[in-house]
Amino acid sequence: MSDKIKIGISIGDVNGIGLEVIIKTLADSRIMDYCTPIVYGHTKVASFHRKALNITDFQFNVITEPAQANAKRANMINCWEEDVKIEMGQATETGGKYAFKSLERAVDDVVAGKIDALVTAPINKHNIQNENFHFAGHTEYLQEKAGGQDSLMFLISDDLRVGVVTGHIPVNDIPQKVTKESILSKLKLMNESLKKDFWIRKPKIAVLGLNPHAGDNGLIGGEEIETIIPAIEEAKSAGILAMGPYAADGFFANGSYKKFDAVLAMYHDQGLIPFKQISFESGVNFTAGLNIVRTSPDHGTAYDIAGKDQASETSFREALFAAIHIVRNRKESAELAENPLVFAKLSRDRD
Secondary structure, eight states: OTTSOEEEEEOOOTTTTHHHHHHHHHTSGGGGGTOEEEEEEOHHHHHHHHHHTTOOSOOOEEESSGGGOOTTSOEEEEOOOSOOOOOTTOOOHHHHHHHHHHHHHHHHHHHTTSSSEEEEOOOOTTTTOBTTBOSSSHHHHHHHHHTOSOOEEEEEOSSOEEEESSOSSOGGGHHHHOOHHHHHHHHHHHHHHHHHTTOOSSOEEEEEOSSGGGGTTTTTOSHIIIIIHHHHHHHHHTTOEEEEEEOHHHHHHTTGGGGSSEEEESSHHHHHHHHHHHHTTTOEEEEETSSSOEEEESSOOOGGGTTTTOOOOHHHHHHHHHHHHHHHHHHHHHHHHHSOOOOOOOOSOOO
16 A cells, blocks of 8 residues: 555645535545545635535545655655635635745755656646745646756647647747747657657647647748747657648547647647547646656636536546556556567477
8 A cells, every 4th residue: 555656746836626526526535546645735724614615524634745645544744833814716825826836845845856747736826926836727837846958838638739839928929939949849749759658659630730720831921831840840750650740620520639649739828628529528738758757637726616616527537547557557667678678580390
């Protein structure tokens, strides 16, 4: 039991639906058959949400360090001592302050190897900003904390996987950020992740164009000819099965995405709008390219339904299981690399 995967969970904004989907997920004791969950927050805040959900038969096991976790229970590390004012459904300074306290402690532990993976509940990107968090979102913060040179926002589900070249940046900055180098970097990260994290031996990757109709042979912008196609060709020469560029609207409308293992979009909404339309309930946000494993549900704080027992835990549960599977796949890949099968020719002479 002590060898079970330890999954750290940050609670997100205390006024949102983060703790609701966490509690609903962990209230199913079967989760503990697959991992040891460790929530970073505070029992008083969790009790507030538990009472709002009218869940009476669930309690957290309180610990101070991941090593103390009970493999048969849902565990919680108290990350602060003071009482917290909870205002369900409100975007407050307090909500951001304690979302960061939870996230900071959980990230420190996953970087230190005290837990095997991190699942993050939704934050409010505005109220979490402080002197230690000056990022557009989780992805950028994790990349800096984990010491990564680059990372990939990778949305995954059973039906579709979509990564983006540019993430949380203004639309008018996109053309300058879509360079041959950035496309190639994301293609390499995606290709490596598909092999290592999802065990796809020869991934096929579709690359979308930047302009309508993928530039229409230069009639509607030149980025496809000048930047995207050269990046695809260089990726191919490096052994990556990248194809395109494809016009985004027709590509998703006619189901072409089903022929590929993943899709690389040029910007956030180009990839995330179709992904959420196709896989909203089961979608997971995975930060690929880092030496740590982090996933999150594919939704936000949902202030409008916070505290009303209306939030679905499906995406959070999928994020939890995605983290478990990726950790296992990475461990098995590492073991196979250390102990490769010996290749030997078979003789034609057989008994």
